[in-house]
Amino acid sequence: MKFERYGIGILKGMTVTIRHLFRHPTVNQYPEQRLNVSRRLRGNELIWNRERCTGCATCAKACPQGAIELVTATNLKDNKYDVTTYRVDTGYCIQCGLCVEACPYNALFMGYSYERAKYRRGDVVQTNDELLESAERPASGYYHPEIAEKLPRQTLLVERITEKRKRK
Numbered sequence: 001m002k003f004e005r006y007g008i009g010i011l012k013g014m015t016v017t018i019r020h021l022f023r024h025p026t027v028n029q030y031p032e033q034r035l036n037v038s039r040r041l042r043g044n045e046l047i048w049n050r051e052r053c054t055g056c057a058t059c060a061k062a063c064p065q066g067a068i069e070l071v072t073a074t075n076l077k078d079n080k081y082d083v084t085t086y087r088v089d090t091g092y093c094i095q096c097g098l099c100v101e102a103c104p105y106n107a108l109f110m111g112y113s114y115e116r117a118k119y120r121r122g123d124v125v126q127t128n129d130e131l132l133e134s135a136e137r138p139a140s141g142y143y144h145p146e147i148a149e150k151l152p153r154q155t156l157l158v159e160r161i162t163e164k165r166k167r168k
């Protein structure tokens with residue numbers, strides 16, 4: 001019985017391989033070719049808006065990882081808190097987005113970048129200015145549709161394949 005089935009598995013495997021040879025590729029040659037990621041990407045790093053932040057610490061309380069540390073000083077002159085230290089240990093961050101959703105003052109955003117990996121453990125702890133928005137660290141549209149609508153539309157590989165088929 002076993003003798004009769006000999007080679008059937010190899011034949012089946014070869015059939016699948018040959019079928020895929022004639023299909024359109026569904027991969028990209030990264031990093032030479034890059035796709036637009038989701039507008040609501042929860043990227044590598046948080047983006048903090050110092051001007052809007054009131055130091056309420058709602059974000060730190062919402063973080064299940066305890067990744068956000070906040071130090072404030074009382075500003076009696078202006079009757080408010082000054083944030084002296086805002087620190088995020090992105091090594092502990094799981095990109096859940098709960099802190100962004102919890103911030104009542106729209107002062108916190110998920111990052112839109114996905115190539116911000118670091119070589120050293122110490123570099124993933126970011127404080128104050130390192131958390132501000134910049135060209136390398138744009139904010140994501142996650143939980144912020146007003147930002148999402150300004151970002152480029154996500155490239156979907158399935159749409160590329162359909163376009164190629166239409167052109168044929």
Ligand code: SF4
Nearest residue numbers: 063093094096097099
């Ligand atoms: S994204 Fe989640 S884990 Fe990361 S700092 Fe915010 S609440 Fe904490």
Ligand code: SF4
Nearest residue numbers: 053054056057059103
């Ligand atoms: S919840 Fe928002 S306003 Fe409050 S401390 Fe965090 S970032 Fe600042």
